[in-house]
Amino acid sequence: MSSTPWILDASDEPTSTGVPHGKLGIWVFLASEVMLFGSLISSYIVLRLGSTHFIVPPHEFLSVPVAALNTFVLIISSVTMVMALASIQQDDRKGMIMYLIATILCGLIFLGVKTWEYPHKWHEGITIQSGLFGSFYFTMTGLHGLHVIGGIAFNLYILIQGIRGKWSSTHCQRVEYAGIYWHFVDLVWVVLFPLLYLL
Amino acid sequence: MSTEPQSPPAGAAHSHGDPKKMVKTYVAIFVALAVLTFLTVWVNSLHVSRPVTILVAAIIALIKVFLIATFFMHLKFEGKWIFGTVALAVVGILILIILISPDIAGVFGGPRH
Amino acid sequence: METTASHSPAGVHDVHPDLPFVRKYVFSTDHKVIGIQYMITSMLFLLSGFTMMLLMRWQIAYPGTPIPFIGKFLPETMAPGGVMLPEFYNQLGAMHGTIMVFLGVVPLGVAAFGNYVLPLQIGAKDMAFPFLNMLSYWVFLIGGVLMLSSFAMPGGAAQSGWTSYVPLADLAPPGQTMWLIAMTFIITSSLFGAINFIVTTLNLRAKGMTWMRLPFFVWCQFVTAVLLVLAFPVLQGGALLQLMDRVAHANFFIPANLIFGGAPVERPGGGNPLLWQHLFWFLAHPEVYVLLLPEFGIVAEIIANGTRKPLFGYKELVISACGIGVLSFVVWAHHMFLSGMRTDVTKFFTITTMIISIPSVMVLTCFLLSLRGGSIHFNLPMLFALAFLPLFGIGGLTGLPLGFTPTDIYLHDTYYVIGHFHYVVVTGSLIALFGGLYFWFPKMFGRHMNQRLGKIHFWISVTAMNGIFFPMLIQGMSGVLRRQFDPTAQIHNHPTLILNKVMTISALILALGQIVFIVNFFYSLFKGKEAQSNPWNATTLDWAACPSPPPHGNFTQDIAVHRGPYEYSVPNHKTDWSPQHVPDQQLVKS
Numbered sequence: 001m002s003s004t005p006w007i008l009d010a011s012d013e014p015t016s017t018g019v020p021h022g023k024l025g026i027w028v029f030l031a032s033e034v035m036l037f038g039s040l041i042s043s044y045i046v047l048r049l050g051s052t053h054f055i056v057p058p059h060e061f062l063s064v065p066v067a068a069l070n071t072f073v074l075i076i077s078s079v080t081m082v083m084a085l086a087s088i089q090q091d092d093r094k095g096m097i098m099y100l101i102a103t104i105l106c107g108l109i110f111l112g113v114k115t116w117e118y119p120h121k122w123h124e125g126i127t128i129q130s131g132l133f134g135s136f137y138f139t140m141t142g143l144h145g146l147h148v149i150g151g152i153a154f155n156l157y158i159l160i161q162g163i164r165g166k167w168s169s170t171h172c173q174r175v176e177y178a179g180i181y182w183h184f185v186d187l188v189w190v191v192l193f194p195l196l197y198l199l
Numbered sequence: 200m201s202t203e204p205q206s207p208p209a210g211a212a213h214s215h216g217d218p219k220k221m222v223k224t225y226v227a228i229f230v231a232l233a234v235l236t237f238l239t240v241w242v243n244s245l246h247v248s249r250p251v252t253i254l255v256a257a258i259i260a261l262i263k264v265f266l267i268a269t270f271f272m273h274l275k276f277e278g279k280w281i282f283g284t285v286a287l288a289v290v291g292i293l294i295l296i297i298l299i300s301p302d303i304a305g306v307f308g309g310p311r312h
Numbered sequence: 313m314e315t316t317a318s319h320s321p322a323g324v325h326d327v328h329p330d331l332p333f334v335r336k337y338v339f340s341t342d343h344k345v346i347g348i349q350y351m352i353t354s355m356l357f358l359l360s361g362f363t364m365m366l367l368m369r370w371q372i373a374y375p376g377t378p379i380p381f382i383g384k385f386l387p388e389t390m391a392p393g394g395v396m397l398p399e400f401y402n403q404l405g406a407m408h409g410t411i412m413v414f415l416g417v418v419p420l421g422v423a424a425f426g427n428y429v430l431p432l433q434i435g436a437k438d439m440a441f442p443f444l445n446m447l448s449y450w451v452f453l454i455g456g457v458l459m460l461s462s463f464a465m466p467g468g469a470a471q472s473g474w475t476s477y478v479p480l481a482d483l484a485p486p487g488q489t490m491w492l493i494a495m496t497f498i499i500t501s502s503l504f505g506a507i508n509f510i511v512t513t514l515n516l517r518a519k520g521m522t523w524m525r526l527p528f529f530v531w532c533q534f535v536t537a538v539l540l541v542l543a544f545p546v547l548q549g550g551a552l553l554q555l556m557d558r559v560a561h562a563n564f565f566i567p568a569n570l571i572f573g574g575a576p577v578e579r580p581g582g583g584n585p586l587l588w589q590h591l592f593w594f595l596a597h598p599e600v601y602v603l604l605l606p607e608f609g610i611v612a613e614i615i616a617n618g619t620r621k622p623l624f625g626y627k628e629l630v631i632s633a634c635g636i637g638v639l640s641f642v643v644w645a646h647h648m649f650l651s652g653m654r655t656d657v658t659k660f661f662t663i664t665t666m667i668i669s670i671p672s673v674m675v676l677t678c679f680l681l682s683l684r685g686g687s688i689h690f691n692l693p694m695l696f697a698l699a700f701l702p703l704f705g706i707g708g709l710t711g712l713p714l715g716f717t718p719t720d721i722y723l724h725d726t727y728y729v730i731g732h733f734h735y736v737v738v739t740g741s742l743i744a745l746f747g748g749l750y751f752w753f754p755k756m757f758g759r760h761m762n763q764r765l766g767k768i769h770f771w772i773s774v775t776a777m778n779g780i781f782f783p784m785l786i787q788g789m790s791g792v793l794r795r796q797f798d799p800t801a802q803i804h805n806h807p808t809l810i811l812n813k814v815m816t817i818s819a820l821i822l823a824l825g826q827i828v829f830i831v832n833f834f835y836s837l838f839k840g841k842e843a844q845s846n847p848w849n850a851t852t853l854d855w856a857a858c859p860s861p862p863p864h865g866n867f868t869q870d871i872a873v874h875r876g877p878y879e880y881s882v883p884n885h886k887t888d889w890s891p892q893h894v895p896d897q898q899l900v901k902s
């Protein structure tokens with residue numbers, strides 16, 4: 001094991017619960033993320049139901065096909081991420097690197113589509129100031145976008161360490177943690193997509 | 200004085216089933232997710248009544264969340280501690296939304312603000 | 313895998329004893345150093361919040377008169393000619409609340425004592441994520457400095473109260489934006505800390521340290537950490553929405569057709585100000601228990617030690633702590649009975665509020681019954697713990713009328729609420745924290761605090777605190793409104809105005825008492841009586857199993873736990889304390 005102190009520096013000591021520190025840590029962190037996104041989603045739902053000034057733009061303005069494509073891209077990235085883990089668990093380092101690159105690319109494609117989508121929305125008159133829908137749309141997708149960037153950074157770290165040969169079938173916990181985080185980012189989008197585009 | 204036994208240390212990485220077998224599962228989940236995404240967009244374009252649209256979208260989203268969490272995030276293979284953590288957060292967020300709904304969403308009868 | 317020798321002597325773990333000064337004392341990853349850093353920082357914040365309170369109290373007691381000594385150093389934008397401006401008073405009020413709660417009492421109770429004591433008590437060498445722990449402190453410090461520096465913003469610091477109610481806070485001067493950004497740092501820091509506490513408690517317990525052998529302090533810290541993880545992100549969500557309202561002109565909390573300062577607000581609106589209150593109090597009610605639970609733990613440790621007998625009802629205490637944790641998530645809206653919430657919703661929250669008083673009373677009852685039949689040692693920590701019981705009792709009982717809607721509507725915006733809350737947090741939490749400080753000071757620095765000065769500090773503090781907060785209850789019941797810049801402006805305040813002078817003078821006396829404490833702290837740090845490793849003859853691992861102060865890696869031997877945390881005065885044992893890690897055969901009289 002390297003001695004570099006890192007945020008989730010898991011040791012291999014046996015733990016009282018049998019769950020490694022890092023895994024427990026990342027799940028507790030995700031619990032707090034659930035509460036963060038949950039509070040925004042709850043706010044969206046209650047205001048959408050309750051506010052008399054919640055005007056939802058017609059579907060044609062929302063570019064549903066593009067968003068569906070983005071959903072698809074994130075699902076693909078989730079699969080490639082989990083395949084990367086499966087590869088390294090079988091000591092297939094080349095496979096892992098390939099799948100990780102695919103995952104990162106998918107994340108970048110997602111962000112790329114978003115950078116097309118935002119100005120498009122502005123052009124349609126949907127801005128963060130234009131009304132409650134715009135406020136929620138940009139805040140929620142923006143926060144999710146930040147999480148995508150964070151996930152890409154985490155995956156890049158895993159990739160670089162992977163190219164350096166740090167991971168192996170017995171030592172790949174961090175690949176798994178990066179995966180868990182990335183799937184969570186995907187999971188949030190799976191909830192946001194129908195909420196913001198379809199309903 | 201009795202000593203409760205400590206849980207045994209886990210064999211960290213390989214508690215998740217045989218990765219070779221899992222690959223097939225992953226592909227199956229992927230297909231399911233893709234089909235569900237397509238389905239939810241398709242139902243939405245049918246212009247059925249509003250409650251049906253909401254119901255279908257919500258059910259499909261929940262199924263997708265369940266699939267991702269269970270298989271991709273390996274929740275299926277985790278023990279009580281991880282499960283408890285997730286359950287706490289889910290319960291917490293349910294409390295929030297249920298208790299602010301009557302007030303702000305104006306559901307469960309009563310006037311809207 | 314070289315760390316598998318998990319129970320090797322500390323010398324092996326202690327691989328880098330020659331760290332440079334900066335890594336050892338400044339950017340340290342050692343939980344003990346971080347705990348002390350947190351302790352000193354949060355005490356400084358407490359002092360700054362206290363100073364703000366003194367300024368406010370001067371204004372309330374002597375409105376319109378220049379502030380003595382300090383007044384002439386304040387700039388024109390705060391107090392021209394030494395006389396406080398209303399805007400400055402509002403800033404002080406908001407910042408006093410924010411600093412005391414988020415930067416003072418919570419970091420002192422949770423981060424300082426939790427960091428220092430929790431790993432020691434469970435027999436761990438350090439936290440689960442030492443680096444994250446260090447990060448938590450530095451992020452906290454940045455947040456605190458930003459919060460204080462917001463006084464330099466144009467228009468001053470946040471001035472919409474520590475609750476930052478919208479739409480006022482949405483349209484307030486830029487200091488509010490700084491408040492939101494600083495809160496983001498503080499929330500992030502407490503998230504890091506809470507993750508660490510949870511994983512450490514779950515994973516790093518020594519051999520034989522089962523759940524029902526954990527000291528009550530550890531239970532309290534664990535429940536607190538769970539509350540922080542689940543409740544704080546909701547405020548983060550709310551703060552994000554408010555930030556968007558402020559900087560990007562979103563509409564989350566702006567109602568339609570809002571008139572502000574006589575002019576219509578040019579935004580489409582449609583948002584709901586009540587939503588902010590819900591999101592804020594969803595955090596802030598659990599936060600009240602974050603302010604309290606660690607202190608329950610501290611008092612439990614001190615009482616068991618000071619009475620030389622097992623804590624009464626350990627199991628009931630644990631159940632109460634967990635019960636408080638669960639229930640604290642369903643009571644928040646009792647802060648909002650005046651806000652125009654639906655009446656059927658207020659019924660629900662009235663009932664849950666009454667229910668949550670049960671576990672709190674259980675805790676207090678267990679502490680009281682622990683005293684029965686004990687041989688009470690009136691040492692310094694024990695004095696504070698004993699004062700905690702009745703004073704926290706007043707705080708708790710004065711809260712009951714605020715849980716019922718009919719009485720709350722009369723009392724809510726009066727000084728009664730201030731009195732109640734301060735009885736809970738100052739004579740409750742803060743007294744317990746001082747007790748904890750006197751209790752663990754020998755462990756932290758290897759020296760005792762001075763007894764005589766400590767007793768002077770104790771008596772001045774307890775008397776002065778009652779002198780400040782009891783008149784508030786009287787004023788509140790006679791209808792004096794809180795958050796008022798000038799109490800003489802309303803005729804119905806006049807009969808109780810004299811009490812303001814009592815409170816202000818008491819506050820000044822309290823300040824003098826704290827000078828005694830500060831002197832004692834530094835005097836004892838260098839000149840205090842040297843302490844043994846277990847000066848209080850305590851049973852828990854933090855005292856019994858490691859030297860004072862503990863070395864890097866904490867323990868010099870393998871730790872295996874053989875019994876519960878409070879085995880005092882066990883018949884047939886040689887000593888009246890039976891440490892958790894000593895096997896039976898070494899303790900039994902031959």
